Amino acid sequence: MDAPLLAIENLRTYFYSRARRAFIRSVDGVSLHVAPGETLGIVGESGSGKSVTALSAAGLVSAAPGVIGGRIELRSRQARRNLLDGLERYVRVKERDGRITAVEKDDRGWRRRAETLMEGVRGKEIAMIFQNPRSALNPYSTIGAQLVETIRLHTSVKGEGEARERAIHWLERVRIDSPRLRFDNFPFGMSGGMCQRAMIAMALSAEPSLLIADEPTTGLDATIQSRIVDLLAQLKIETGITTLLISHDISVIQRLADRIAVMYGGTVVETGRAAEVLAPQAQVRHPYTAALLASVPTPETIRRKSYLQAIEGEVLDTIELPRGCRFYGRCNRVTEAIRENCAGLEPPLGEVAPGHKVRCWLYPASGKA
Amino acid sequence: MSRTILDVTDLRKDYSQRRGLISMLAGRQRVIPAVDGVSFYLRENETVGLVGESGCGKTTIGRTVLRLTDPSSGRIVFDGRDITRLSRAELRPLRREMQMIFQDLDAGLNPKMRVHAILREALTVYERPSDAEIARRIRELLEQVNLKGSKLANFPSQLSGGEKRRVGIARVLAVRPRLIVADEPTSALDVSIQAQVVNLLRDLQKHLGLTYLFISHDLPVVELVSQKVAVMYLGRIVEMGLAESIAHQPLHPYTRILWSSLADKRSTEVNLYARSGATAARGTWGVFDFEQPVSGCRFAPRCPLYQDKGRPAVCTDPASEPPLRDVGKGHVVACHFA
Numbered sequence: 001m002d003a004p005l006l007a008i009e010n011l012r013t014y015f016y017s018r019a020r021r022a023f024i025r026s027v028d029g030v031s032l033h034v035a036p037g038e039t040l041g042i043v044g045e046s047g048s049g050k051s052v053t054a055l056s057a058a059g060l061v062s063a064a065p066g067v068i069g070g071r072i073e074l075r076s077r078q079a080r081r082n083l084l085d086g087l088e089r090y091v092r093v094k095e096r097d098g099r100i101t102a103v104e105k106d107d108r109g110w111r112r113r114a115e116t117l118m119e120g121v122r123g124k125e126i127a128m129i130f131q132n133p134r135s136a137l138n139p140y141s142t143i144g145a146q147l148v149e150t151i152r153l154h155t156s157v158k159g160e161g162e163a164r165e166r167a168i169h170w171l172e173r174v175r176i177d178s179p180r181l182r183f184d185n186f187p188f189g190m191s192g193g194m195c196q197r198a199m200i201a202m203a204l205s206a207e208p209s210l211l212i213a214d215e216p217t218t219g220l221d222a223t224i225q226s227r228i229v230d231l232l233a234q235l236k237i238e239t240g241i242t243t244l245l246i247s248h249d250i251s252v253i254q255r256l257a258d259r260i261a262v263m264y265g266g267t268v269v270e271t272g273r274a275a276e277v278l279a280p281q282a283q284v285r286h287p288y289t290a291a292l293l294a295s296v297p298t299p300e301t302i303r304r305k306s307y308l309q310a311i312e313g314e315v316l317d318t319i320e321l322p323r324g325c326r327f328y329g330r331c332n333r334v335t336e337a338i339r340e341n342c343a344g345l346e347p348p349l350g351e352v353a354p355g356h357k358v359r360c361w362l363y364p365a366s367g368k369a
Numbered sequence: 370m371s372r373t374i375l376d377v378t379d380l381r382k383d384y385s386q387r388r389g390l391i392s393m394l395a396g397r398q399r400v401i402p403a404v405d406g407v408s409f410y411l412r413e414n415e416t417v418g419l420v421g422e423s424g425c426g427k428t429t430i431g432r433t434v435l436r437l438t439d440p441s442s443g444r445i446v447f448d449g450r451d452i453t454r455l456s457r458a459e460l461r462p463l464r465r466e467m468q469m470i471f472q473d474l475d476a477g478l479n480p481k482m483r484v485h486a487i488l489r490e491a492l493t494v495y496e497r498p499s500d501a502e503i504a505r506r507i508r509e510l511l512e513q514v515n516l517k518g519s520k521l522a523n524f525p526s527q528l529s530g531g532e533k534r535r536v537g538i539a540r541v542l543a544v545r546p547r548l549i550v551a552d553e554p555t556s557a558l559d560v561s562i563q564a565q566v567v568n569l570l571r572d573l574q575k576h577l578g579l580t581y582l583f584i585s586h587d588l589p590v591v592e593l594v595s596q597k598v599a600v601m602y603l604g605r606i607v608e609m610g611l612a613e614s615i616a617h618q619p620l621h622p623y624t625r626i627l628w629s630s631l632a633d634k635r636s637t638e639v640n641l642y643a644r645s646g647a648t649a650a651r652g653t654w655g656v657f658d659f660e661q662p663v664s665g666c667r668f669a670p671r672c673p674l675y676q677d678k679g680r681p682a683v684c685t686d687p688a689s690e691p692p693l694r695d696v697g698k699g700h701v702v703a704c705h706f707a
């Protein structure tokens with residue numbers, strides 16, 4: 001296997017909830033890697049930490065205390081560095097009984113150091129597209145002007161005219177109709193799907209090594225969604241760009257991702273090749289992944305008009321962590337043989353087959369980790 | 370066969386767009402027909418799904434049939450009674466029989482009231498039950514929506530999305546409605562919670578004999594819960610029929626696109642149609658535009674069939690917007706070529 005382009009190790013990002021007067025472990029020890037040219041899909045419910053993982057990787061977490069520690073190793077042609085290098089010394093975390101009691105963070109020192117590390121990386125090496133394209137675009141500037149700015153800032157193309165031609169080329173590549181006319185459009189004159197295309201053009205025009213797509217189809221209409229997914233699939237073939245794709249929509253992940261990571265309660269509970277993890281006949285599967293797949297209507301449930309397999313209970317809030325498995329309270333596959341483990345000890349992310357890891361006591365291989 | 374509880378005929382709702390002062394003085398008001406001649410009916414204890422893209426008028430229909438918004442023209446008959454022009458006072462006793470579940474989880478939940486007070490208020494709107502009766506009814510409601518009693522003391526802000534939805538449903542059930550318009554009841558919820566709510570709504574229907582107008586853009590869910598499905602495009606129903614025929618033997622090209630877009634997203638291969646069609650249909654995939662007057666079939670500008678057939682004149686003939694034709698088994702479709 002190629003050396004990963006992005007390797008995240010033991011990433012922890014916490015927030016403070018003033019309403020609850022407690023720390024939320026939004027991302028709590030996440031390790032992921034993305035090989036060059038690969039699309040890694042992160043799937044999970046809201047609050048699972050998938051978006052925060054991506055934002056942390058792009059250095060875009062602004063709420064306090066934010067990123068606490070871990071490694072985010074970027075190995076592209078232009079930049080090779082740990083984006084969290086030497087930042088630990090600015091943070092101290094106090095913890096008691098699975099509850100964070102205090103986080104001391106020298107925000108200024110951290111920020112200064114982090115910005116140095118991010119220089120030439122954010123926007124250039126790591127580009128992002130977001131859920132709401134309209135709010136990510138500058139409403140006071142035309143699509144064309146925004147593209148030209150990105151191109152002149154991040155690529156070797158510096159001349160105005162040349163940048164303009166390049167911008168039009170990118171609008172064409174994202175299948176925007178009459179790109180020369182659209183060039184002078186403001187975001188408000190464009191539909192949501194069109195704005196998302198423009199957003200994708202802008203992200204790719206910087207010629208980044210890594211594209212982070214955070215819920216790129218959410219909030220768009222069904223027919224438009226499938227067009228955007230089509231576009232991303234085509235661009236993946238054409239540009240071979242390495243992508244970190246975040247979505248709660250399993251069908252989007254299924255379509256675009258080579259490998260997937262399922263997140264729950266701030267941790268990765270299963271990861272592996274998408275075809276393997278999502279295969280309908282898969283034997284080994286984290287109970288949460290299985291439940292997620294079963295909670296959307298399939299042709300079979302529709303035909304029989306049967307009930308959906310709901311996951312009982314609520315999504316875990318990661319303030320007070322259970323001692324055992326984070327999914328224990330909602331899990332329907334706990335057996336007497338493993339109950340003690342499930343309730344008392346967090347299972348490790350163990351390899352059950354080459355490249356396929358599951359965080360569950362059901363699978364013996366989990367033992368060796 | 371059960372009886373018809375809601376019968377809607379040629380319903381129209383125009384919104385006038387406010388423009389600048391000068392055009393206002395000049396009397397140039399732009400009228401947007403959000404709902405443009407829609408007819409359908411609901412039988413008791415049945416679910417009709419209403420699908421379509423955002424802006425097609427789904428929610429406006431939901432609001433108008435409950436008279437939360439006044440229709441511009443048309444006729445709404447609820448349980449044998451024409452309610453189209455009833456006054457507010459006349460409507461009041463009927464309100465308890467027809468309720469709405471709003472897309473917004475917080476709609477209807479006063480942030481300054483505890484869950485207990487919210488439910489109590491709902492129970493006492495139309496009746497004056499004794500305290501003991503209220504307590505009994507609240508227990509019953511909690512059981513019906515599967516909510517823990519401990520949540521009664523909470524404020525809405527202390528509830529999770531799924532719990533808010535349950536309280537919202539309990540509040541609606543408190544007045545014992547017969548017809549519920551459910552406007553995107555699951556779209557604001559997480560996947561695992563969506564399934565809980567869908568199951569709950571179906572259970573309630575079974576036990577309480579409710580009738581649902583189920584508005585959603587989630588096609589698999591609509592197909593699962595509905596007996597009949599109506600597909601809307603630009604303020605009109607373009608196809609309506611049994612849920613399984615709409616999903617599996619759709620006749621209108623728009624319905625086909627809707628359902629195939631779902632399959633496309635699931636397929637693991639790059640869609641060939643999208644690649645070749647990218648040029649043919651390019652630009653036509655934007656959201657439809659009420660401001661652009663269409664002549665003839667309103668779907669023609671986006672229609673692949675129209676392109677394939679070599680742009681037949683009948684599709685854009687101003688005199689012939691395709692009417693809903695009956696093709697048997699209660700299946701109707703508005704397309705010249707279906």
